[in-house]
Amino acid sequence: MRPATTTMRNGQLGFWMADTIGIQRSYPRFEGDETVDLAIIGGGYSGLWAAYFAKTMEPSMSVAVFEAERLGYGASGRNGGWVSALVPGNRMKFAKASATGKAASVALQREFITSVDTLLEILATEGIEADQYKGGTLSAAHTEAGLNRLIAKRASDLSYGMAEDEVQLLGREEFQTRIKIEDVHGGLFYKDVARMNPAKLLMGLADTVSRMGVKIYEDSRVLAASEGTLKLDAGRANSKRTFICTEGYSGPPTRQTPAHPD
Ligand SMILES: Cc1cc2nc3c(=O)[nH]c(=O)nc-3n(C[C@H](O)[C@H](O)[C@H](O)COP(=O)(O)OP(=O)(O)OC[C@H]3O[C@@H](n4cnc5c(N)ncnc54)[C@H](O)[C@@H]3O)c2cc1C
Numbered sequence: 001m002r003p004a005t006t007t008m009r010n011g012q013l014g015f016w017m018a019d020t021i022g023i024q025r026s027y028p029r030f031e032g033d034e035t036v037d038l039a040i041i042g043g044g045y046s047g048l049w050a051a052y053f054a055k056t057m058e059p060s061m062s063v064a065v066f067e068a069e070r071l072g073y074g075a076s077g078r079n080g081g082w083v084s085a086l087v088p089g090n091r092m093k094f095a096k097a098s099a100t101g102k103a104a105s106v107a108l109q110r111e112f113i114t115s116v117d118t119l120l121e122i123l124a125t126e127g128i129e130a131d132q133y134k135g136g137t138l139s140a141a142h143t144e145a146g147l148n149r150l151i152a153k154r155a156s157d158l159s160y161g162m163a164e165d166e167v168q169l170l171g172r173e174e175f176q177t178r179i180k181i182e183d184v185h186g187g188l189f190y191k192d193v194a195r196m197n198p199a200k201l202l203m204g205l206a207d208t209v210s211r212m213g214v215k216i217y218e219d220s221r222v223l224a225a226s227e228g229t230l231k232l233d234a235g236r237a238n239s240k241r242t243f244i245c246t247e248g249y250s251g252p253p254t255r256q257t258p259a260h261p262d
Pocket residue numbers: 041042043044045046047066067068069070071072073074075076077078079080081082083084220221222223245246247248249
């Protein structure tokens with residue numbers, strides 16, 4: 001455990017990674033020339049989950065993950081640890097941006113809900129211990145007006161694909177059986193929210209895909225990728241397919257290529 005007085009500085013590992021450093025495995029630097037069916041650039045959740053599903057669907061596929069720094073150096077090792085079915089952003093705007101309108105937002109919500117249990121089932125199947133716990137989440141109303149807003153929020157949740165038992169309206173007493181907030185007027189309980197240790201999830205996932213035969217390289221920045229060839233400092237990799245999983249490191253967002261609709 002780090003001493004409480006340690007100051008975190010930009011560019012260092014985040015809290016979760018720093019806290020689990022003693023139990024982390026390291027992976028070799030890529031050197032030489034290698035040919036794989038699938039090359040994945042970036043060793044965060046996107047890269048490792050892509051490797052996991054590729055190997056699950058096609059076990060004979062050769063897969064390599066190239067990480068510039070170390071696994072979890074990006075947001076995957078620095079996030080809040082919530083595995084949540086609550087769709088971030090404005091569902092109405094997502095619906096407007098889709099050709100299928102509101103049906104797309106409803107489908108997205110259903111995917112969010114099923115993905116929470118899917119994730120927990122995979123961790124159980126693969127024996128990944130990441131302090132996972134599904135306890136749901138509460139929204140509390142401290143005023144009558146606040147409660148009315150939560151009632152309206154629930155109606156909207158139901159219209160965007162949540163089922164009655166997935167967003168439960170709690171009265172004051174029922175709410176207080178879960179958490180004793182004196183001035184609470186009631187609230188909402190969303191059951192499909194879990195929490196876990198993000199670094200342990202990442203490490204467990206890396207161990208799992210390694211066991212499945214995926215090659216993982218750290219300290220292996222891809223300098224250029226084109227037409228099935230990846231150039232790295234100390235070598236070159238050839239691949240039939242390449243997945244770029246570098247999220248926030250992919251370049252500055254521009255007005256022409258929004259990450260999601262404004
Ligand atoms: C503060 C914060 C809190 C969050 N909280 C939550 C939460 O509670 N719940 C939740 O679900 N989501 C949360 N998120 C979002 C979530 O963490 C990210 O969406 C997710 O981790 C993105 O994973 P990724 O693999 O796409 O990207 P990253 O984890 O950023 O991985 C990209 C990797 O690519 C590597 N890379 C970059 N360039 C190259 C290159 N040229 N060659 C090789 N490798 C390269 C980077 O070093 C990095 O490791 C949070 C995000 C932040 C920032």
